Amino acid sequence: MSESQQNPAPPAGPEDRGFVGRSREMDLLRAALAEAKDGRGQVALLSGEPGIGKTRTAQELARYAETQGFRLLWGWCYDGEGAPPYWPWAGLFRTYVQQTEPDLLRGQIGPGIADIAGLVPEVGDKLGDVPEPTHLDPEQSRFRLFEAVSSFLKRAAADEPLLLVLDDIHWADEPSLLLLRFIARQIDDSRLMIVLTSREAEAAGNPTVIETLAQLSRLPAFRRHILGGLEIDDVRLFFRSEAGQDADADLAQSLLAHTEGNPFFLGEVIRLLASQGRHGQGELGLPQGVREVIGQRLRRLSDRCIQALTTASVVGRDFDFRMLGTVLEDFSEIDLLELLDEALEARLVEDTPGRSDRYQFTHALVQQTLSESLSASRKVRLHARIGEVLETLYGNRPENHAAELAHHFSQAAPVLGIEKLVHYALMAAHRRPGHCGQRGILSGHRTVEGHDHPGRRERLSTGDRRVPIQPPEDSGRPGHRRARRAVRGRGHGLGDAQARRNG
Numbered sequence: 001m002s003e004s005q006q007n008p009a010p011p012a013g014p015e016d017r018g019f020v021g022r023s024r025e026m027d028l029l030r031a032a033l034a035e036a037k038d039g040r041g042q043v044a045l046l047s048g049e050p051g052i053g054k055t056r057t058a059q060e061l062a063r064y065a066e067t068q069g070f071r072l073l074w075g076w077c078y079d080g081e082g083a084p085p086y087w088p089w090a091g092l093f094r095t096y097v098q099q100t101e102p103d104l105l106r107g108q109i110g111p112g113i114a115d116i117a118g119l120v121p122e123v124g125d126k127l128g129d130v131p132e133p134t135h136l137d138p139e140q141s142r143f144r145l146f147e148a149v150s151s152f153l154k155r156a157a158a159d160e161p162l163l164l165v166l167d168d169i170h171w172a173d174e175p176s177l178l179l180l181r182f183i184a185r186q187i188d189d190s191r192l193m194i195v196l197t198s199r200e201a202e203a204a205g206n207p208t209v210i211e212t213l214a215q216l217s218r219l220p221a222f223r224r225h226i227l228g229g230l231e232i233d234d235v236r237l238f239f240r241s242e243a244g245q246d247a248d249a250d251l252a253q254s255l256l257a258h259t260e261g262n263p264f265f266l267g268e269v270i271r272l273l274a275s276q277g278r279h280g281q282g283e284l285g286l287p288q289g290v291r292e293v294i295g296q297r298l299r300r301l302s303d304r305c306i307q308a309l310t311t312a313s314v315v316g317r318d319f320d321f322r323m324l325g326t327v328l329e330d331f332s333e334i335d336l337l338e339l340l341d342e343a344l345e346a347r348l349v350e351d352t353p354g355r356s357d358r359y360q361f362t363h364a365l366v367q368q369t370l371s372e373s374l375s376a377s378r379k380v381r382l383h384a385r386i387g388e389v390l391e392t393l394y395g396n397r398p399e400n401h402a403a404e405l406a407h408h409f410s411q412a413a414p415v416l417g418i419e420k421l422v423h424y425a426l427m428a429a430h431r432r433p434g435h436c437g438q439r440g441i442l443s444g445h446r447t448v449e450g451h452d453h454p455g456r457r458e459r460l461s462t463g464d465r466r467v468p469i470q471p472p473e474d475s476g477r478p479g480h481r482r483a484r485r486a487v488r489g490r491g492h493g494l495g496d497a498q499a500r501r502n503g
């Protein structure tokens with residue numbers, strides 16, 4: 001996985017582009033929020049296909065919730081093996097902890113401080129002395145952690161109503177889902193609303209997610225919203241907002257037919273048309289399928305830009321400038337900045353909110369399309385290279401990044417063997433908070449299971465050590481930003497692209 005064990009703050013919603021449709025869902029979600037504000041906790045699930053607008057709908061609700069005095073906690077789940085357990089929860093609490101005044105925070109966390117600090121190391125940074133937790137067997141420790149988190153949330157919600165969003169739970173690890181179930185059962189008298197988003201098809205392939213949703217759906221405060229495609233009127237509004245002009249009836253119908261009202265597909269197709277100067281034509285001849293649409297947009301980039309992005313796609317959904325530069329040794333720093341600006345302008349990547357010198361693909365489908373364009377053997381070699389670069393970058397403190405290293409070395413096993421994979425997988429297992437026991441540890445590293453490694457089970461079973469997951473250091477290099485601004489100043493900026501599109 002990428003260094004994105006950092007869970008960025010809530011995605012900065014695309015304020016410049018209008019949110020269309022979804023009035024029925026938004027009415028219901030706003031009503032649920034009002035219930036939660038009155039002390040009747042709520043759980044809502046937004047489900048649907050990729051790109052249908054689950055995250056965006058949650059963002060719109062979050063924006064509204066903030067006007068209603070709610071505090072927002074946003075966590076998202078990682079697509080891939082190697083994420084430590086509870087990663088979405090750790091990310092969700094990180095910003096809260098950082099932004100809450102110490103005395104208030106101490107009171108809200110209460111006696112569970114040792115367990116909470118194991119999950120969110122920032123608690124120790126903020127509150128200083130954190131006691132060592134007493135050691136219990138894994139099941140008991142897990143229960144104690146769940147109790148601690150749930151009590152913390154309830155106390156925090158008593159001070160201020162909370163909207164808690166867990167994005168992409170189809171990718172959540174098993175312990176995170178168990179914690180979700182535990183909390184959801186206890187919030188009926190709390191000022192807390194939980195919003196989950198999930199891709200329907202991917203959730204269907206994950207038994208723990210299915211079981212979690214089945215259990216949640218039995219709660220009286222649970223409501224599921226299945227998002228379908230936008231209607232024709234919304235497609236027209238969407239077009240107007242994207243293209244700055246009206247679509248005639250044929251164009252709107254054609255867009256609807258080709259995209260089935262999926263906002264992501266719509267956005268892609270409209271941008272493609274704009275780039276070809278074909279707005280306003282009745283006969284579209286649109287490409288079928290989003291991969292093709294994305295592929296067409298990618299083909300407009302320079303070869304070197306595609307090469308850089310393809311490598312980045314193997315790093316993960318988000319990536320660090322410095323590490324990408326090291327992997328791409330033939331690219332100078334300034335070259336790479338220009339190439340990333342090219343990708344920013346094409347809206348294929350965006351800055352990661354709150355993280356200098358990190359970028360993320362604007363959509364998982366963009367990353368997937370790029371990564372799938374590589375042959376299996378090339379991908380294996382790239383993982384090997386990325387793993388080795390990360391090992392060098394993290395120097396003699398690899399512990400905090402063990403899961404990420406294990407991920408790349410597991411993918412690189414066909415060329416590098418399994419020694420490093422086993423080394424880092426064990427290191428990651430030893431550093432997990434929450435005491436999920438051997439079953440949890442092994443499930444997080446399915447790749448280790450397949451290999452016979454003497455002593456593995458014995459060593460894994462000692463992995464119940466309370467060491468907090470540290471966030472990877474921010475490589476913060478403001479010089480890059482300045483250089484990028486300078487590049488943008490030469491007329492390649494996003495603003496220019498927007499102006500051209502709208503003009």
Ligand SMILES: Nc1ncnc2c1ncn2[C@@H]1O[C@H](COP(=O)(O)OP(=O)(O)OP(=O)(O)O)[C@@H](O)[C@H]1O
Pocket residue numbers: 014017018019020021022048049050051052053054055056057168197199238263264267363364365
């Ligand atoms: N109702 C809407 N109005 C305008 N734009 C929308 C709407 N819904 C989604 N979008 C835009 O469509 C794109 C895809 O939406 P989003 O990322 O929310 O999809 P998703 O369902 O979360 O997809 P995934 O399963 O891949 O996470 C985004 O650019 C988003 O801003």
Ligand SMILES: [Mg+2]
Pocket residue numbers: 054055056167168197
């Ligand atoms: Mg989403």
